[in-house]
Amino acid sequence: MDFVVLGPVEIRRDGDVRAVSGRLRRTLLGVLLARANQSVPVDVLTDALWGERADPRAAQRLHLHVHRLRGLLGEPDRVSWGPEGYRLRVAPGELDAERFESLADEAAGIAARHPRRAAEVLRAALDLWRGAPFAELDVPLLGDWAHQLTERRLAALEALYEAELASGPTRAVVAELSGLVREHPARERLHALLITALYRSRRPDEALAAYRTARQRIAAELGLDPGPELRELERRIRAGEPVEPEPDAARRPDAAVPDQLPADISGFVGRDAELAELDSLLSGDSPVPLSVVAGTAGVGKTALAVRWAHRVRDRFPDGQLYLDLHGYGPDQPVPPEEALAGLLRALGLEGTAVPQDLAERAARFRTQLDGRRMLLILDNARTVEQVRPLLPGTASCVTLITSRDALGGLVAREGACRVSLDRPPVADARRLLGELLGDRVAAEPEAADALIERCARLPLTLRIAAELVKSQPGRSIADLAGELADRQGVLDVLGVDGDPHLAVRTVFSWSYQRLDAAAARAFRLFGVHPGHDMDAYAVAALAGSGLRETRRGLEVLWRAHLVDRTPAGRYQPHDLLRAYAAELAASTDSAREREAARDRLFDHYLATASIAMDLVAPYESGRRPKVPLPRGATPPLTTHDEGLRWLDTERDNLLEATRHGRPEFVLCLAETIWRYLDVRGCHDLEITVHTRALNVARKNGDLLAEANARRHLGTAMSRLRTDDEAATDHLRRALAGYRRAGEKELQAATLNNLGILYRTKGDAAQAVRHLELALAVSGPATSWQLRRAALINLAGNLRDLERFEEALGHVREAIDVCGAHDDKPNEANALAVFAELCMNMDMERDEEALRAAHRGLSLARETGYRTIESVCLRLLGSLHRNRGDHEQALGHGVEALALARAVGAADLLSQALNALAATHAAVGRPAEALSHYREALITAADGDNRKELADTRAGMAAVLAGLGEHEQAREHWEQALRDYTDLGLPRAARVRARLDAGLDRRAASPSRVNGHASSASCRSS
Incomplete structure (x- = not known):
């Protein structure tokens, strides 16, 4: 019998394939397979099947479903019942997930000596996959297993291409790697493999383009550089040195080994029985990978965990991770998504390699730990839900959790071993x-x-x-x-x-x-602070005292064991002591004194954040709120990196401050740090901060502050692309608020951003209307930055409407404005729009377009503006195609596509795919052309961009007509016609004429019909 979970759930027996129908039956079989050959408690099964809808008869209903499953299996004794629950017997090799993992492990064992054989084994393993496991079942246990399997599949794919590159020719794997990079743009390892494959295929220019793709994505998302492996690859390629495929950094013997354990506990005595019990978990053939140390507050759970971790650290050569989850105390527990971000950074991931989504972060964490022997200490956990996403997916890693709670859910579902810690004798x-x-x-x-x-x-x-x-x-x-x-x-x-x-x-x-008055007051103030830890500057601000006096008091508290001092020089008390400090503050200090202390702290945070932002984003210093100078000492911030480091360190405290601060503080801090959150890619935190600002503004009836919050919310939500409707609604409401407040320039900024949103949807007419309004309401006195943005965006949309002369006037003015203010990035943007206009107006203007595209490309590369670099390369590819220089056209098109993939915008990627497809069609490669068009079709559909969809369908129709596939061609032309007509684009007339003329003649090159590539939108805020 075979059990299939790598795709739709099936049972195969004697050549008979039995699909498992019904959600409940698939869930029951899935959970039993996830715990194959183990007893699964009834409550775990009923929770998986019915969740909160389970009723008192759930156990009886479960028995009925088990009976039906036995009938489906045809072997009733396969599912047995015992005191600890139901157990499904699965023989070795019967479960496809087990076979997959076994083959992947086999390949790992022979990869260094026999890479070709390893590649064959890995392809056999990957051939077992027929789809996503349990895709339609919303069951946490199955979701975790599915994520683990999916991440193991990605690791197997990376290992496959390592083996392929190590065993011979590389040309055949470039296409496959290109697709994988597109699907998983945050995996730097895939980028490295693709770059290596391109370079070893004697395509150094494309390899460098692929490197720029990776670099642009990392810089655009978080403002960071690529990792050391990618940087070294670029250096070698530019130097013309040989590049050999290197193993995944996670498996390299020289990989960084995290060592995060706190110092061993001095004066530790006793606990011999508990230490022996923990030791026993590592003995035998099957170590227990998960255990919980549970006990009352102050009983020594952390001390036991740290002492044991130091005893066994040699058993974990790949490193030890430690994380305090702050589960108890006045402050908020660490959310699992923040915990995962910290753990991933400790494992060496940077930039976009750290995903935004909680499930993706958990999956990435499991992938990083796969096959590694590591120890993970999760200290001071509050709930099962807080720690479950942090659990490794491999038995080679051991996790020890400490908590005041028994965390029974981990014992029941994950099979954790609980060590109960009582007070010592x-x-x-x-x-x-x-x-x-x-x-x-x-x-x-x-x-x-x-x-x-x-x-x-x-x-x-x-x-x-x-x-x-x-x-x-x-x-x-x-x-x-x-x-x-x-x-x-x-x-x-x-x-x-x-x-x-x-x-x-x-x-x-x-x-x-027994503390002196100053030290006692400093201790009480730890109960007033809303965050987890503080530096001496923050404590001084709370106390309203000098830095020297504050440091003396902190030293007294540290020596008395009333606060802990971290290696980074920050201070935090044990959660029991924090609670006691809060109690003392409430009983000793008046509400007015406590409020004054918190106000001083928040003033300190605001003033220091403003100083840091002047270093991080000096070009916006004039637009940020004017903040009073700090009344006390502030950290010595003098460079960009120091400012950024302070913001990173205090980010959680700043976020908590917006929860507790006065209304005016919340509004001012939100306006001060929004650019930092945006640059760092913390769009989810940005939404949290501006939602709080919005609530404060609405409560106070502050229309201008409400409009500001909505403008930022709309921008942040549009960057996440989770809800364009909500983003548009916030921007519209912001616009209305600015109108009531008489803020014309802010009206124009919002109209500009609304124009961008409409353009991404393909509605050029609405975009033009909003952009023309932006220029009209602001007038000639508007800031040059806003006018430049609106002019560039307006010209691009007028081009789509084929109002070429109007567009030329606007874009020429934009070029002049940028030149006058040495705004090289946006001058490149404007030059790209100008080149597109020339190319689409008249073939005789191609030389003018060529010069503008080259100048734009030069400026884009000089300023690191990768979006415009992609646009200019694509334009150059189209211009060379028009000249019949197909080799140059293909080279530029490939590089443009690589950069577009890095940027990740659906419209930019669709345009790059369409342009390269048109070039393939022009050189007589219809199969390649259709492949790119099909991908463009999916990309445009995912981005909900009807104009790009229409352009793609028109290009596909031209190629299909040339192949004699007239019926398919007509379908695409007709759909393109409907979209162009609905959008009010003049292209509809040409498509209609083409349909009227018939499809039996060979299609002309689609380059002039569908060559309208879009440059980047220019945000004004």
Whole structure:
């Protein structure tokens, strides 16, 4: 019997293929296969089948579905029942996913010695795939398995092309790699393989174009450079050095090995049984890859995890990862998407290699860990949902989680082993106190035991108490234990005998009372801060004190174990201590004092963010809000990198500040940092910040602030392309708000951005209307940047409407404006529009178009404007095609396409594909032409761009007509005609004339019919 999950779920038996129909049956079989040969608890199965809709009869209904599954299998004993649940017996080799992984592992073992054989094995493994696993089932367990399998497939594809490149000719794999790069543009490894294949095929220009594609994508998304492998490839190619395929960096012996474990715990005693239990998880033939250390606050969960991790770190040669999830305390737990971003960066991923989506980040993380032997410590987790996306998908990695919660869901679904941590016995507590206090414990054994009981045997409180004893050498342990007993009697606490929280609060208060006034106030202020950690500058701002005094107080708190100091010099208390600090602040400081402290902190954040933004984006300093100078010390930020680093470090705190700050602060900070969030690719955070700004503005009735927030929201949402309707609605509402406020230039900026949105949808007439309004409402006094943007965008849309003379006037003015202000990037953009106009107006103007395209290309390359570089290369390809210089045309077209893929805009990519397809058609390669047209069709459809769809259909029709496929050609012409007509484009008349003339004659080259390539839109905000 064979079980098939790499595609539609099937059961194959004796040549009989049985499709598994019904969502519930596919889900049941899928979950049992995911835990093949393991007992799956009933609650796990009922949750997978019905989720929250499960009723008291769910177990009975499950039994019925199991009975039906047994009938489908034809072997009733395949599914057995036991005390721990249902179990599906699967023999070795019966599950296609298992065969796939086995073949992939086999190939990995022989790749270095026999690359050709490894490639054959990998192709056999990949041939098992017939589609996406469990694509139609929304079940977390199956979704995780599907993501893991899909990522393993991508890793196998990368290994395949490594083997192909190592075993011989490379030309055959270029096309396959090009397609993969298009599908997975964030995987730098695929880019490296494609560049290597092109270079070794003696196509160095195309290899460099492919490198520029990767570089542009990384720079455009996050402003970062490519990774070291890609940079080294470019250097070798430019130097003419040989390039050999290198193994994936994740598997290279010289790959960076993360070592994130905190320092080993000093004075650690006891816990021998728990350490042995954790050791046992690694012994035997099948190590347990997931365990949970659960226990009350302050009991020593982190200390146990860190001590064990140091004991076994040699078992994990590929590295150790550590992450504090801040699951408990006044501050917010770390969301899983943020946690994954940090883990991926620790594994060496940069730029666009870190996806935006949570599921994609989780899948990428599993891929990075696949086949590696690593230890992952997830400290202070709050819920199962917080940690489940962070779990590796391979048994070679071991994950240890600490939590106050038992995290039963991980035990039931993921098979985690739970280690329960109780308070240490008296003997171990006495040993710990002896480690901390030395001979004083032996001199006062009874007093030491009394102190231990006063501290409820909690290691955290014992350490703090020991520090207090050491700070008063003239007093006995008995005196201090008695004082602690008196304090316990008067504190207003939970009042439950033996409750460990009573001891915690008492010891904290005892330690706090011995602080001087400045240090005590600094400690309380940690309960006022809304984020996770602070530097000394932020603490000084909270306190309203000098930096030197603040640092002295922080040193006192650190020595007293009341705050922790990170290697980066930042401060954060244990979550119990943070909660206690918040309680003290509420009872000691007035609401006005607490509010004033928080206002000082937020003023500090705003002032420093403004300084950082002046370094990161100086060209916009005049448009940002005027922020008062900081009242206290600020970090010494003097360079672009220092400003960016400060914003990166404080990003989470700034985001939290917008949750708690005064209305005017929220609005001002949102307007100050929006460009940073945009450049960094944090569009999801940008939406969060501007949504908060929008809520504040609406509550205050601030129409101008509401319009600003909506303008930014519309821009951010359009960049994510998740909801164009919502983006358009925000921009329209922003426009209305600016009209009511009389802000003409901001009206024009919004109209410009609306014009861009309409253009991406192919509605040139609406785009022209909005852009003409942008120029009209702003008038001659508008800023040159806004006027330049509107002129370029307007000229491009007028060209689509074939209003060529009007377009020429606008674009010439734009070129003059850019030249007067040394705006080279947008001068390149304007020159590209001018070249397109000349090319489409008259063949006699091709020389003029050629000069403009070359000048535009030069400026685009000088300024790193990859979008316009692609446009100019495409135009040069079309111009050379018109001249009959097909070799030059193909070279420019290929390079333009590579850059367009990197930019990722659907309209730009469709145009590049169409232009290259037209060139292939002109040189007598109809198959290649149709292949590019088909891809352009899909791309334009995905981007919802009807103009590009019509252009593509017209190009396909011309090629099909030339091949004698008249029926298919007519269908494409007719659809193109409908789209052109609906969009009001003059091209409709030529298509109609072509249909009226008949399709039995060989089609002319489509270059003049469909050569209207779009340059980049020019945003004004």
